[in-house]
Amino acid sequence: MHFFHTSDWHLGQSLYGQSREHEHAAFLSWLLDQITIYQPDALLIAGDIFDTVNPPISAQEQLYRFLAEAHTRQPSLQIIMIAGNHDSGGRIELPAPLLKALRTHVIGRVRWLSAGVLDTEQLLIPMMNQHNEIDSWCLAMPFLRPAEVTAGGQGLPTMEAVTHVYQQLITTAKEQAEGLPLVLMSHAHLLGGATSEESERSIVIGTAEALSTDLFPSDISYVALGHLHRPQSVGQDRIRYSGSPIPMSFSEESYQHQVLHIQLRPDQPAHIESLVIPRAVTMIRISGVLADVLAQLAQLDPTPRAISEQPFLEVRVYPDNAPFPPDTRQQIEATLPTQAVRLIRFRKESWARIGDGDPDHKLTVKEQTPQSLYEKVWSELGHSPDPEVFADFAALIDELNQSEQDVIS
Numbered sequence: 001m002h003f004f005h006t007s008d009w010h011l012g013q014s015l016y017g018q019s020r021e022h023e024h025a026a027f028l029s030w031l032l033d034q035i036t037i038y039q040p041d042a043l044l045i046a047g048d049i050f051d052t053v054n055p056p057i058s059a060q061e062q063l064y065r066f067l068a069e070a071h072t073r074q075p076s077l078q079i080i081m082i083a084g085n086h087d088s089g090g091r092i093e094l095p096a097p098l099l100k101a102l103r104t105h106v107i108g109r110v111r112w113l114s115a116g117v118l119d120t121e122q123l124l125i126p127m128m129n130q131h132n133e134i135d136s137w138c139l140a141m142p143f144l145r146p147a148e149v150t151a152g153g154q155g156l157p158t159m160e161a162v163t164h165v166y167q168q169l170i171t172t173a174k175e176q177a178e179g180l181p182l183v184l185m186s187h188a189h190l191l192g193g194a195t196s197e198e199s200e201r202s203i204v205i206g207t208a209e210a211l212s213t214d215l216f217p218s219d220i221s222y223v224a225l226g227h228l229h230r231p232q233s234v235g236q237d238r239i240r241y242s243g244s245p246i247p248m249s250f251s252e253e254s255y256q257h258q259v260l261h262i263q264l265r266p267d268q269p270a271h272i273e274s275l276v277i278p279r280a281v282t283m284i285r286i287s288g289v290l291a292d293v294l295a296q297l298a299q300l301d302p303t304p305r306a307i308s309e310q311p312f313l314e315v316r317v318y319p320d321n322a323p324f325p326p327d328t329r330q331q332i333e334a335t336l337p338t339q340a341v342r343l344i345r346f347r348k349e350s351w352a353r354i355g356d357g358d359p360d361h362k363l364t365v366k367e368q369t370p371q372s373l374y375e376k377v378w379s380e381l382g383h384s385p386d387p388e389v390f391a392d393f394a395a396l397i398d399e400l401n402q403s404e405q406d407v408i409s
Contacts, residue, residue, distance in 0.1 A: 001127060001135040001181065004034070004275075005260040007046035007226030008244040010086065012059030015312060016344040020246065021058060022308035026280035027245045028066045031259065034275055036073050038261060041135070042127050043070070043077060046226030046242065047084025047143055047187030049092060064095075071102040076132070079104040080125055082142040084187040084226055089142060107140045110148055110165060118165055120172040127183065136181040136221070136264060139173050141166065143187040143227075166215050174219065181221040181264045189227055193241065196229045196252050213239055222262055222270045231258050231274070238270050245277050250314050250345070253283035282311040284341065287349075289320035290328060294335050302337035314345040324348055 009027075013020045035043070050059055070077055079102070083089040089108025096106045111119040129135040149161040156164060173182055189195075191210045213235040216223050223239040229252055231243035242260045247253050256276055263271040286296045293315060315332055317324065325331070329346055336343060 001041055001129055002038075002261065002263040003040050003042035003044055003127070003183075004031075004038075005044050005046065005185075005222075005224040005240065005242045005262055006031070006245065007187070007224075007242050008048040008084070008229055008248075009045070010048055010051040010244065010248060011062050012055040013051035013248065015249070018312065018342060018344055019308070021062070023246045023280045024059075024062055027277060028062065030278060031245075032066070032069055032073060034259065035070055035077060039074060039130075040261070041076070041078065041129055042138070043079045044138065044183070044185050044224045045079070045081035046185050046224050047082050048086045048226055049081060049084070050087055052086060053088035053091065055091075067099065067102050067104055071104075075103075076128075076130060077103060078125075078128060080127075080138050080140055080185065081106055082140050082185060082187055082226075083108040085143045087143070105140070107142050109142055110144065116164075118168045120169050123169055124173055124176060134180065136183055137173055137177045139169050139182060139184040139220075141169060141184065141186040141188075162211070163215065166211075170215075170217065170220070182219065183222045183224060183262075183264075184216060184220050185224040185226075187226040190225065190234045190239070192234050193228045194230050194232055196249065196255075221264055224260075224262075230255060237272065240272065246280070247283055250283055250285055250312075253285065281309060283314075284311050285314045285316075287316035287318070289318050290325070290331070291320065293317055294331060297332065297335040300337055300341055302340050304339040307339075307342065310340060310342045313341045313343045314347075315343060316347045316349050318349050 009024065010020075011024055049063060067079060070079065081092070081104070083092050087108070091108070093106050093108035099106055105125050107123060111122060113119050123140050125138045125140055126134040127136045127138050144162050144165060146158045146161075149158065149165050150156075170182075170184070189210045191212050193210075216239060221238065225234075225239065225241045228241045229244040229248055231241060233240050240260060243255060243257060244252065245257050245259070247255060247257070256274075257279070258274045258276050261273040261275055263273075265271065284300070286293055288296070297315075313336075317328060317332075328348065332346065333343065
């Protein structure tokens with residue numbers, strides 16, 4: 001059994017008003033080629049398929065064209081995808097009956113058979129090998145919202161209820177698998193996972209909603225995670241975030257974006273291979289005093305490109321012992337090579353230093369989350385954050401997000 005692990009596509013995303021459709025199209029075309037080359041038995045997509053719960057039509061078309069083409073290229077390929085915190089579980093499940101004809105399984109939310117009894121059947125998917133035999137089982141756990149996990153009527157606090165959901169699924173899977181390998185796919189934040197600035201919507205308040213790797217016993221062969229955009233393992237090599245396929249912000253421009261190729265062999269650890277995704281559009285960050293910035297801009301590649309292929313450019317200018325000239329931006333734009341780059345972010349900075357002393361280490365209100373601002377209020381009042389109050393705040397945020405989804409669904 002061998003399969004691909006990918007996540008966090010965020011189809012439909014825009015970066016400071018610039019469409020990412022060209023980059024997503026390039027990634028999906030590349031992924032189709034890798035499917036043709038490697039002929040995996042399955043493709044696991046670990047959530048955040050779309051960037052918003054109400055994705056544009058063009059993003060939905062991209063997804064469904066990809067699924068149809070993948071089935072055409074490799075009719076035996078299974079595709080299993082789950083909802084992430086950016087997705088509407090109801091929306092991505094809507095075409096599920098049609099997608100079954102393409103050997104595609106879609107899991108948007110958990111369901112309960114009765115109080116405290118999880119519907120595990122919809123979350124357990126047999127993974128078939130090239131001989132159409134069950135070779136392993138996928139435990140497909142979508143992003144869990146407090147309203148979903150407490151709906152089971154267990155009367156447990158949110159995090160205990162989340163743990164109980166995982167434990168029920170894993171226990172049932174072990175009984176049903178009869179010794180076959182187990183692959184758990186989840187969209188969640190794990191303790192110890194490295195986050196990305198600017199681009200990941202926080203689903204954690206402090207560490208109140210971060211899951212422990214202890215949830216995943218050693219007899220689970222591989223844990224395929226989504227949510228964190230930085231490719232990484234957490235605690236153990238078999239517990240992996242594949243990361244996003246394209247940089248979601250300038251803070252991710254240095255990542256080596258990838259799809260993971262996983263091979264399961266009897267009585268051996270999972271063999272993990274990284275397939276590096278080519279970058280369709282580069283991201284350039286330039287900073288310094290105005291003279292240095294203008295000199296760096298003059299060195300940019302002047303080759304004209306179609307606008308969708310032009311590199312994204314961020315410019316940060318620092319003062320040079322004098323106020324900024326009133327025409328600072330005009331000087332920058334006049335220095336840019338014509339039709340060669342897209343200046344999508346321009347900032348006048350100060351030398352005031354925050355935190356670790358890095359002059360770039362600053363946060364505007366727009367770059368902060370409701371959770372981080374709430375923590376800051378507690379800090380300014382001179383109190384230690386109260387976990388119970390934070391849990392209530394998390395429930396309110398989730399209730400607002402869920403209300404938005406319910407309207408759309």
